Amino acid sequence: MSWHNTPIALMAKALAAKEVSSTELTGYFLDRIEAGKRWNAYLDVNAHLSLEQAKAADALIASGKGGKLTGIPVAHKDVFVTRGWKSTAASKMLDGYLSPFDATVVTNLGIPSETNPSGAGMVCLGKTNMDEFAMGSSNENSAYGPVLNPWNAQYVSGGSSGGSAAAVAAGLAPIATGTDTGGSIRQPAAFCSLTGIKPTYGRVSRYGMIAYASSLDQAGPMGKTAEDCAMLLSAMSSHDPRDSTSLADSGEDYGRYLNQPWKEGNTNPGKPLEGLRIGLPKEFFADGLAQDVANSVNAAAKALQDLGATLIEVSLPKTKLSIPVYYVLAPAEASSNLSRFDGVRYGHRANEYRDLGDMYQKSRTEGFGAEVRRRILIGAYVLSHGYYDAYYLQAQKIRRIIAADFQAAFNQCDVILGPVAPDVAWRLGEKSKDPVQMYLEDIYTLSTNLAGLPAMSVPCGFSPNNLPIGLQLIGNYFSEARLLQVAHQYQQASDWHLRQASEVA
């Protein structure tokens, strides 16, 4: 059985029917991880720990105490701290770091115990590579080397959750967790032909998620199908008293609408999306969008129209400005968050220094990579005396306009549709010399983080050189279940998400 081609929804059925054990599944993926090292998707693997968890999951299933996800393996982005597996955020600063606790996401998905009675019972396969501290759009900023794209090893996997994306695309995990601060779930999902969703800000706890930009960071699933993502998100999301921005109304079944028509009572099987109004922001289809991406996204819009949806043009006038706004706010928050790394209690400490001040300075300079240092400098500048009003406050005011623009659009439509990124994956090294060129690639994803809206990436085609293209769906606050419904209906009528990279056996 080729389990690496199997969605977790089917894996769950096979486990429940005792056709396969969690130990067998876990061993299967551990073997594939070992054989698939060339992608550089994982930063830490511990077969002994994974198999121990699989054994516990099998015992739960045997005693009838298993849940829907019990026994299914999952890979965690290395931004989530884990007991047992090293937690580095792909930074030299945290090389070898052993966390004394698990992130809430890891706990929620993990093996249940006395202190964690509601754990979903999933088995951790290891920690996936990423851009250092989640800062990057290509995974080339990892201190442990770039992740290669399973669709073509000469190309980037996207970032910052590039390791999670490549792990699922190369069949080294059936599903994975990611985080999205400016597109870091959606863009690598698009570049590797996965389905991924960034939920509404506050849906998933940030406790134990190594912080980059706290008002933007949000975790979500990256998998093969919308149905798989709904299953994982339902288990990831919970109200967490340990995160002050965790929303009280977070736990829900995000898969409840998957197989229902958009409009209750619609019995036309050919038009399940009748009544759905899809808005296409004209700014998302303007100059700068590659023609092959535009063609695939337009074809997907047409396919949704064939399923009964209505297409209308909407406007998000400040789309271009989301780039400067994001690259002021995110570095500002990062410079504050990363001030905790001082080489005192954990993390890298320089070998030689004159005094305490010198120790801080040398440890930080040696521990952080070039892009992280650059963003800390930008953040310190925009927050410094004399510049705060012109940069930081101005960015926060435009952030309010951006959020309001979305509400104006949602007066006319239920879901917004566009591309995830202006182009497909680029060649390794092609954009790494020029940070601004890389920042411009985030144009279609940043605004939803600034507004805190849920958004997802769904495979919708390939470029002429066979690189995946992603469709972006953006919903209003708390509408994840509806977004997943639209994506699921699209996946019932298309097969882009089922295609496998030919380099992957």
Next chain:
Amino acid sequence: MKLDDVQRIAHLSRLELNQAEAEAVLPQLQAIFSLVEEMQAVDTKGLEPLAHPILFIRDLAQPLRVDRVSESDQRAENMLSAPAQQDGYFLVPRVIE
């Protein structure tokens, strides 16, 4: 932004940049800030800054909990990744002569 600014913010950030590194990073930061300058053309008079996305849709009360000991002693685990330690304490260079 000038070279002096780079050295000033590097110091604020507790990062060390020698002259050559500062000169290399300056044009990168200038390129980023020429993008950032586009924000100045937007009229934001009378608008409140939005620090947090949820504040756009609802008031967020500061969540409070009962002041009760909830954590067990994890000292050994907390010391696992200490760069230097002695007698169960984090060791740092002498700060008071």
